[in-house]
Amino acid sequence: PVLRLLEAQLQDQRREHEEEMEALRNQADAMQEELEKQQQAFLQTLQLSPEAQVEFGLQQEITRLTNENLDLKELLEKLEKNEKKLKKQLKIYMKKVQDFEASQTMLPAERRQHDRNMQVAVQRKEKDFQGMLEYYKEDEPLLIRNLIT
Secondary structure (H helix, E strand, O other), X not given: OHHHHHHHHHHHHHHHHHHHHHHHHHHHHHHHHHHHHHHHHHHHHHHOOHHHHHHHHHHHHHHHHHHHXXXXXXXXXXXXXXXXXXXXXXXXXXXHHHXXXXXXOOOHHHHHHHHHHHHHHHHHHHXXXXXXXXXXXXXXXXXXXHHHO
């Protein structure tokens, strides 16, 4: 049983290696073809007049810049899409801040009751929180008591 398992693993590895080698051969062939095309184009340009060589060089540069422009446009579209997504998130968080600020304008007794209801959720959310905290002076004894407990 162990020998068969090892043979199966060896065959799997051999098959993967052969597939990898085939992919690399195909890639090498494609690169060879590209190199031959570039050499052919280079030889053709050498046979052209100096003006035609300049024109050919300009045409190659225009092609390169066009491809680069297309890549940059694609990148720009991705960034614009990301910007829209971030703006949506910002609107959501701004609404949450406004709701929170509105809840802070409640009467102190209502706010304390609301804070007790929110306390469990707040404790879970603020485990990773680092930094300074803003609080109302009248809530200081409650804050100290919560910190101690």
